[in-house]
Amino acid sequence: MTGSPDEPAGTTNGFDRRSAMAVVGVATTGALLAGSAIALDGSPQRMADYTWMSAGQIRDSIVGGKVSAAEITDHFLRRIARLDPQLHAFRDVDADGARAQARALDAARADGTAPGPLFGVPVAIKEHIKVKGLKGVFADGHGLQQTGATVIGEEDAICVERLRAAGAVIVGTTVMPGMGIGVGMPDLTNHPRNPWNPARVPGSSSAGSAAAVASAMVPLALGSDGGGSTRLPSALCGVIGIHPTAGRVPDVDYNKQYFRLLTGSFGPIARDIHDVAITMKAIAGPDGRDMLSTHHGPPPEYLTAIERPVVDMRLGWTPDFGFAGQFFSDETPAIIALAHQAALRMSEVGARVESSDIRAESFWPHVTTTLAFYDLQDQPADAVRAALKVRQRNWALFDAELEKYDFLLSPTAAFTALTVEQWNQSWKSLSFAPRYTATTFMFNWLMLPAISVPIGFHHGMPVGLQIVGKPDSEPRMLQLARAFMERFPQPARPRVS
Numbered sequence: 001m002t003g004s005p006d007e008p009a010g011t012t013n014g015f016d017r018r019s020a021m022a023v024v025g026v027a028t029t030g031a032l033l034a035g036s037a038i039a040l041d042g043s044p045q046r047m048a049d050y051t052w053m054s055a056g057q058i059r060d061s062i063v064g065g066k067v068s069a070a071e072i073t074d075h076f077l078r079r080i081a082r083l084d085p086q087l088h089a090f091r092d093v094d095a096d097g098a099r100a101q102a103r104a105l106d107a108a109r110a111d112g113t114a115p116g117p118l119f120g121v122p123v124a125i126k127e128h129i130k131v132k133g134l135k136g137v138f139a140d141g142h143g144l145q146q147t148g149a150t151v152i153g154e155e156d157a158i159c160v161e162r163l164r165a166a167g168a169v170i171v172g173t174t175v176m177p178g179m180g181i182g183v184g185m186p187d188l189t190n191h192p193r194n195p196w197n198p199a200r201v202p203g204s205s206s207a208g209s210a211a212a213v214a215s216a217m218v219p220l221a222l223g224s225d226g227g228g229s230t231r232l233p234s235a236l237c238g239v240i241g242i243h244p245t246a247g248r249v250p251d252v253d254y255n256k257q258y259f260r261l262l263t264g265s266f267g268p269i270a271r272d273i274h275d276v277a278i279t280m281k282a283i284a285g286p287d288g289r290d291m292l293s294t295h296h297g298p299p300p301e302y303l304t305a306i307e308r309p310v311v312d313m314r315l316g317w318t319p320d321f322g323f324a325g326q327f328f329s330d331e332t333p334a335i336i337a338l339a340h341q342a343a344l345r346m347s348e349v350g351a352r353v354e355s356s357d358i359r360a361e362s363f364w365p366h367v368t369t370t371l372a373f374y375d376l377q378d379q380p381a382d383a384v385r386a387a388l389k390v391r392q393r394n395w396a397l398f399d400a401e402l403e404k405y406d407f408l409l410s411p412t413a414a415f416t417a418l419t420v421e422q423w424n425q426s427w428k429s430l431s432f433a434p435r436y437t438a439t440t441f442m443f444n445w446l447m448l449p450a451i452s453v454p455i456g457f458h459h460g461m462p463v464g465l466q467i468v469g470k471p472d473s474e475p476r477m478l479q480l481a482r483a484f485m486e487r488f489p490q491p492a493r494p495r496v497s
Contacts, residue, residue, distance in 0.1 A: 046067075047067075047071060047075045048075075050067065050072060050075060051075070051079065051216050052216055052271075052493070053219065054219060054270075054271065054272035054274060054275050055118060055121045055123075055219040055220045055270065055272070055275040055278065055279075056272070056274050056275055056278055058072055058120065058121050058219060059115070059117065059118060059119050059120060059121050059167070062105075062109075062115075062119055062120040063109070063115045063119055063120075068102075068106050068120075069101075069102040069103075069105040069106050069109075069119070069120030069169065070099065070102040070103050070106055072102070072120055072121075072122065072169075073098050073099055073101070073102035073120070073122055073169050073171070074099065074102075076122040076171065076217065076218055076219075077093070077095050077098060077099075077122075077171065079215075079216065079217050080093055080171070080172075080212075080217045080218075083195075083215050083217055083496060083497070084217065086193060086198050086496050087192065087193045087195055087198065087211050087212075087215060087217075087496055088175065088190050088191060088192045088193055088208075089124075089174050089175060089192050089193075089202075089207075089208040089209075089211040089212040089215075089217065090124070090172050090173065090174055090175065090208065090212065090217075091127045091134075091135050091136060091137070091172070091173045091174060091175045091176075091208070092127075092134045092135035092136070092172050092173045093171060093172035094133070094134055094170070094171065094172055095171075097133070097170075098122065098169050098170065098171040098172075101164075101169045101170065102120060102169050105119060105120050105167060105169070106120075115167055116165065116166040116167030116168075116282075117166050117167070117278050117281065117282055118163065118166040118167050118168040118220075118278065118279070118282060119166075119167030120167060120169060121167070121168050121169065121219060121220060122168075122169045122171045122218045122219065122220075123163055123168040123169065123170055123171065123218060123220050123221060123222070124170075124171055124172055124173070124174045124208075124209055124212050124213075124217075124218045124220075124221040124222070125160060125170060125172070125173050125174065125209075125221070125222045126173070126174050126176055126205075126206050126208065126209050126221070126222055126223050126224055127173040127174060127175060127176045127208070128176050128224065129157045129159065129160065129173075129222055129224060129251075129266060130153040130154070130155065130156060130157045130160070131153045131156060131157070131160055131170055131173055132153045132154065132155050132156045132160075133152065133153060134152070134153050134170075134172065134173045135150055135151070135152060135153075135173060136150070136151055136152075136153060136173050136176075137149070137150060137151065137176055138151045138255065157251060157266075158250045158251055158252065158287050158289065158290065159222060159249055159250070159251065159266050159283040160222075162282055162283045163222075163279075163282060163283060165282075166282040168220075168282075171218060174206075174208030174209045174211075174212055174221060175192050175207070175208035176205055176206070176207070176208065177191055177192055177201070177204055177205070177207050177208070178204060178205070188420050188421065188424055191420050191423075191424075192207045192208045192211050193211065193420070193496070194211060194214075194236065194237060194417045194461075194494075195211055195214045195215035195237065195494035195495065195496040195497055196214070196237070196238065196417070196460065196461055196462060196494045196495060196496075197417070197460065197461065197495065198495075198496055199419050199420065200417040200418060200419050200420065200461065201236070201417055201418055201419075201420055201423045202214070202233050202236055202237045202417065203229075203232045203233030203235075203236045203237070203413075203417065204229065204232070204233070204436065205223070205224070205225075205226070205229030205230075205232075205233065206223030206224060206225070206229045206230045206233045206234075206241070206269065207233045207237075209221035209222060209223045209230075209233070209269050210223065210233035210234050210236070210237040210239055210241065210269050211233075211237055213237070213239050213269050213270060213271060214237035214238055214239050214271070214494055214497075215494055215496055215497045216271075216493075216497050219270070219271070219272075219275065220268060220269070220270050220275055220279060221268070221269045221270075222266060222267070222268060222269070222279075222283075223241060223266070223267060223268075223269045224264050224265065224266050224267070225241075225243035225264050225265050225266075225267060225444065226264030226265075226444060227264070227367075227433075227437045227440060227441040227444050228243075228412075228436070228437045228439075228440025228441055228444070229264065230242065230243055230265075230267050230269060230452075231243055231412050231440050231450060231451070231452040231464070231466060232412065232413050232436065232437070232440060232452075233269075234269055234412075234452045234454075234464060235412035235413045235452045235454070235462065235463065235464025235466075236413055236416065236417040236461070236462060236464075237417075237462060237494075238454045238457075238462030238464075238490065238492075238494070239269055239270065239271050239454060240269065240270050240271065240272075240273060240276055240451065240452065240453055240454070240481070240485075241267065241268075241269045241451070241452050242267040242268060242276055242280070242449070242450075242451040242452075242474070243264075243265050243267055243440075243443065243444070243449060243450045243451070244265050244266075244267050244280065244284065244449050244474060245265075245296075245447070245448075245449045245471045245472050245473075245474065246265060246292065246447040246471075247290070247292035247293045247295055247296055248265070248280075248284045248285075248293070248296055248299070248449075248472070248474070249265060249266045249267065249280075249283050249284050249293075250285070250286065250287035250289065250290035250292075250293035251266060251290055251293075252289045252290050264444060265444075266283070267280070268280065268283075273306065273453075273478060273481050273482045273485055274303065274306070274482070276302075276451075276478060276481075277302035277303040277305075277306050277478050278302075278303055280299065280302045280474065280478075281299055281301070281302050281303060284296075284299035285298055285299045286298070296472075300472075300474075300475045301475070302474065302475055302478055305475035305476065305478065305479055306475070306478040306479045306481075306482040307479075307482075308479055309350060309483070310349050310350035310351055310479060310480055310483045311350050312350070312351075312352060313346075313350065313351040313352065313406045313407070313476070313480060314351070314352050314354070314404070314405045314406050315343065315346055315351050315352065315353045315354070315405055315406065315407050315408070315409055315480075316353075316354055316355070316356030316358070316401065316404065316405035316407070316408045316409065317340060317343040317344075317353055317354070317355050317356060317408075317409045317410070318355070318356045318358055318408060318409070318410050319336045319339070319340065319410065319411065320336075320410070320438075320439070321358055321359075321360045321408075321410065321439065321442065322357075322358050322359030322360050323359070323360050323361060323362045324362075324414070324438040324439050326362070327364075327414065327434050327435040327438035328414050328435075328438065329414065329415050329435070331414075331415050331416065331458070332411075332414045332415060334458055335411050335413070335414060335415065335416070335458055335463055336411055338411075338455060338456055338458060338463050339409070339410065339411040339412075339455065339463065339464075339465050342455040342456070342465045342484075342488070343409040343465065345484070345487070345488060346409070346480070346484060348487055349480075349483035349484055349487050350483065351480065353409075354405075356401060356404075356405065356408060358397065358398070358401050358408070359397075360394050360397055360398070360442065361390050361393060361394055362434070363390075363394075363434070363441050363442045363445050364433075364434035364441075365434075366386070366387035366390045366391065366445075367387075367441060367444075367445045369383050369384060369386075369387040370384070370387050370388065370391060370445065373387075391445060391446070394442065394445075394446060395446050398442075398446055398448065399470075402448075402468075402469065402470045406469070406473075406476065406480075407467050407468060407469045407473070407476075407477065407480065408467075408468045408469075409465060409466065409467060409468075410439050410465075410466045410468070411439055411463070411464070411465065411466065412439065412440065412452040412463075412464035412465060412466040413436075413439075413440075413463075413464060414435070414438050414439060416458050416459065416461035416462070416463065417461050417462075439466060440466065443468055447471065448468055448469065448470065448471065449468075449469055449470075449471065449472075449473060449474050449477065450466055450467060450468040450469070451466070451467050451474075451477055451478070451481055452464040452465065452466050452467075453465050453467070453481050453484065453485060454485075454490045455488070455490070456490065457492070467480060467481060
């Protein structure tokens with residue numbers, strides 16, 4: 001298949017699949033179809049047509065009576081049962097619960113209930129975002145000292161509440177690999193795999209969500225981004241991932257004391273930019289439980305905004321923001337060349353592209369001091385003062401550059417996906433953290449929104465372009481991303497899909 005490398009598939013998945021495997025089985029495809037809602041009308045091919053549809057198209061098909069929410073849910077649960085033993089993307093799959101949600105939606109629709117914007121769409125949730133009754137991981141600490149334990153969600157996170165209110169069917173939680181093997185993974189055999197090449201990783205943190213979306217096990221998933229954790233796996237898996245403005249998507253963790261300025265964001269991972277807009281509208285907006293979120297007004301009309309034509313947007317291209325080159329590898333120049341080519345193509349959708357001469361100071365190691373300080377860990381006052389002065393200078397620099405340009409463009413990841421063994425070896429030193437997050441962590445530190453969009457392949461593995469803007473610039477950011485992706489689509493499908 002176009003862009004798919006020819007390398008051996010991954011190994012058997014050892015993660016708990018809850019009732020999914022018991023319900024749908026792990027037998028042959030023919031046996032899976034037998035006795036299913038799909039087989040009853042003799043149209044497995046009809047359901048296969050929904051595999052690569054956007055979340056919005058699936059929702060409209062259900063609302064239009066072409067298919068039921070129960071059929072859609074059953075279809076994607078069967079894809080999870082077939083593909084996840086190779087990809088290890090899911091921590092917990094709630095097949096019984098998902099089917100019950102779908103039946104309830106079909107009944108509500110029959111009774112005349114108005115459908116929400118994600119009505120009947122199967123959605124997966126990164127495991128540290130709590131889902132009532134489903135397994136996840138509670139991670140604590142920083143860096144190589146991070147620890148954690150498996151937990152069962154006692155209640156839904158705010159964004160999960162909002163997804164349910166929008167009509168989404170929550171099918172399960174996705175694995176959040178950490179540094180190397182990471183919290184909650186007993187060995188490398190069970191590490192999440194990249195659907196373009198299952199010998200390779202899908203990245204860290206939101207990796208399970210990115211792999212699940214890229215392989216079309218679900219059309220949509222939630223990730224989180226504390227240093228690039230939504231954007232980087234999305235780039236490595238060839239999908240879209242957004243890091244919204246701090247506080248735009250509310251959250252609160254009742255089990256951990258922390259000041260949520262620099263601990264990241266929640267955002268959708270999708271294959272279609274319209275799905276990102278629909279989901280942002282559903283989950284963004286103030287909530288009194290999250291004090292940071294109440295500094296924002298109601299969410300903008302993301303979907304309406306992205307349909308506007310791109311006219312005279314000013315874009316600044318930079319390969320490294322003036323500092324990230326120190327973290328690059330031998331592979332990076334080829335990735336920069338691809339990203340630069342994509343940036344120049346923005347002129348074909350109505351933007352003006354120039355080279356930015358920004359020269360920022362590195363976020364590393366100052367960001368670790370800042371994170372620990374705001375995470376209520378004792379830090380030497382001199383170290384905190386020095387770190388925050390670097391942040392002050394960088395903030396002023398990017399603020400001025402984003403007055404000159406509407407958005408800055410850069411590579412998202414400075415390398416393509418590593419093999420699982422290379423990945424684990426790399427994380428034996430904390431020095432890999434700034435290498436992994438070289439072009440992304442800055443914007444968590446400065447609380448600026450950014451998005452990664454797929455732009456092509458290097459040696460068969462996906463490459464992403466990052467778009468960075470000022471706070472609350474997401475509507476225009478999505479507008480630019482939509483114009484670019486419609487002009488330069490990426491139709492290739494992963495090997496494991």
